[in-house]
Amino acid sequence: MANSSSSSPIPSLIFVSPTIQIKDMSEQNLIGTIQMFNELTGSGAIPDDCDTKAFYSHITNGHVRQLHRERGRLTYLLCVKPAVANVYGFLHGGFVATVAELVSIACARTVVGEDKKLFIGELSISYLSGAPENAEVIVEASVLRSGRSLSVVEVEFKLQKTGKLVYTARFTLYNMPMAKL
Incomplete structure (x- = not known):
């Protein structure tokens, strides 16, 4: 009008x-x-080659590499390539969440048995700063607590060059089957 x-x-x-x-x-x-x-x-249209099972997992795995693994702790290297950057030239917030989810579940798996299914019950992400294109980011995950029915995992994203903390995430993962109360 x-x-x-x-x-x-x-x-x-x-x-x-x-x-x-x-x-x-x-x-x-x-x-x-x-x-x-x-x-x-x-445009809203999804190209046919992108409309496949685990498409996002393939993209994610192409940008992260595991550096260290031990019970309850994982360290990955994340390369911020233009494909995962936003229009402002920084790591896209949705991709931060995707990597945090992948790493937190993998970290919980080092403690929780493969026979239990995990699903996210709660997620909290703090975007403290931005990781610029072509930066390398160290992603560290650690299990803060793990029991019969849930696990809590913390994930920190730090710029490799400076050690500056740019993102943090905390996941509560429920273990299935749930314990009877």
Whole structure:
């Protein structure tokens, strides 16, 4: 809906939606904002070669390499390639979550038997800073607690070059079958 104003050279717009209301925004700014959002979103179509089982696992495994493994502790090296960077040139937040999930489950597996299924009951991620494209990130996971019905795993992401902590994650993983209470 457009509402022109005689006092400004560019007509003001009033844009109303169920959740957003923008008053006195110029048409030029509104068009620029819409173009920015259109550039951030893709076409929505998933290419056939990407619509396969475990597609994200293959992408993830192509960017991480295990450095160290012991009971209750894992260390990985993550390479921030352009394919997993966001439009601002830093590691994409969704990819941080994907790597954290992969590493936390692998770490819990060093303590929990293979006969038990694991699923995420709770996840918390803190994005403290950003890991730039082409950076190498050390990902360290450790089991904080493990019992019959759940395990808690902490994951830290640090820039290899400086040791700066950029992301932290904490997972509560439930072990199946659950203990009867």
